[in-house]
Amino acid sequence: MKLLRFGESGYEKPGIVDDNGDIRSLEGFVEDVTGGMLGAVSLEKLKALDLTTLPLAPKGARIGPCVGKVGKFICIGLNYSDHAAESGMTLPDEPEVFTKATSAICGPDDDIIKPKNSTKMDWEVELALVIGKEAKYVSEAEAEEYIAGYCVCNDVSERAFQLERGSQWDKGKGCDTFGPIGPWLVTSDEVGDPTNLDMWLEVNGKRYQNGSSRTMVFKPAFIVSYLSQFMSLQPGDVISTGTPPGVGLGQKPPVYLNVGDKISLGIEKLSTQNQTVV
Structure with missing residues (x-):
């Protein structure tokens, strides 16, 4: 999977890249792409999603840092x-x-x-x-x-x-x-x-x-x-x-x-x- 965060700095939303290279929003499934959702169980749940049913991110949206709330x-x-x-x-x-x-x-x-x-x-x-x-x-x-x-x-x-x-x-x-x-x-x-x-x-x-x-x-x-x-x-x-x-x-x-x-x-x-x- 390719996970990402998109949107204005400080207000990024979680996303995922589908098989066509399009960015889909993960809002409603995860709060953000942070350490708390990077465990094996959480990632397996995301793998099971039908990405074609997820809304597309706005065209031209800024891509933020791929991980939020980094501790170290x-x-x-x-x-x-x-x-x-x-x-x-x-x-x-x-x-x-x-x-x-x-x-x-x-x-x-x-x-x-x-x-x-x-x-x-x-x-x-x-x-x-x-x-x-x-x-x-x-x-x-x-x-x-x-x-x-x-x-x-x-x-x-x-x-x-x-x-x-x-x-x-x-x-x-x-x-x-x-x-x-x-x-x-x-x-x-x-x-x-x-x-x-x-x-x-x-x-x-x-x-x-x-x-x-x-x-x-x-x-x-x-x-x-x-x-x-x-x-x-x-x-x-x-x-x-x-x-x-x-x-x-x-x-x-x-x-x-x-x-x-x-x-x-x-x-x-x-x-x-x-x-x-x-």
């Missing part, structure tokens, strides 16, 4: 060996964990706001997973049971804030609009193998990232298991799993985003995002 937005850095090399950083022995503020979350096609004093704004196409049930001390073998589905994430970053303003990355990761997620939350059964998905990103029509989740170092199941040793993971938590090479920081010379730039990105089976820097 966790990211894994340097999780592609070739991206670590282009960044001049050593591949970590364990996952490099940081967080993005949940206030950074926005819709997949919303404008990206360049922060005040920003000089090195960058892009990162990433595969994100969404937790479906509470995970505490789970093994890698059972971790996939805790993943409700996957979505596209653009881990927008301000490199000067991230790397030149102290030792913590979070300052360069959590600015408003720095976390577009969606358009769809695609359930795990429809994605299949998450470690074999093509990924790409373009700026102003030029392709900079052209990679695959095949080169991911720490795989989604391992990441869920690993994180659950340090904190409980709640339904609706979003975990973004790293980016392949081709970020602006890694260009020679580096290339950074400016007002007016247009970003397009996508992941196989998970659809695309399109943003403008303002």
Whole structure:
């Protein structure tokens, strides 16, 4: 299934994509696409619906973040060996964990706001997973049971804030609009193998990232298991799993985003995002 949220920011309604690619409203069946409805029982009930009987969403409706009321937005850095090399950083022995503020979350096609004093704004196409049930001390073998589905994430970053303003990355990761997620939350059964998905990103029509989740170092199941040793993971938590090479920081010379730039990105089976820097 492809679940989504549509409508004005802060007033999104739950939806689902039918076999023809049309958006159908789930109003009356679920209150919203949040952690509370991502358990196996709830998802099975939605699978049983006859989507042709559901009302169509208004044409041209804004697509919001694919998950609402996110409790934690966790990211894994340097999780592609070739991206670590282009960044001049050593591949970590364990996952490099940081967080993005949940206030950074926005819709997949919303404008990206360049922060005040920003000089090195960058892009990162990433595969994100969404937790479906509470995970505490789970093994890698059972971790996939805790993943409700996957979505596209653009881990927008301000490199000067991230790397030149102290030792913590979070300052360069959590600015408003720095976390577009969606358009769809695609359930795990429809994605299949998450470690074999093509990924790409373009700026102003030029392709900079052209990679695959095949080169991911720490795989989604391992990441869920690993994180659950340090904190409980709640339904609706979003975990973004790293980016392949081709970020602006890694260009020679580096290339950074400016007002007016247009970003397009996508992941196989998970659809695309399109943003403008303002």
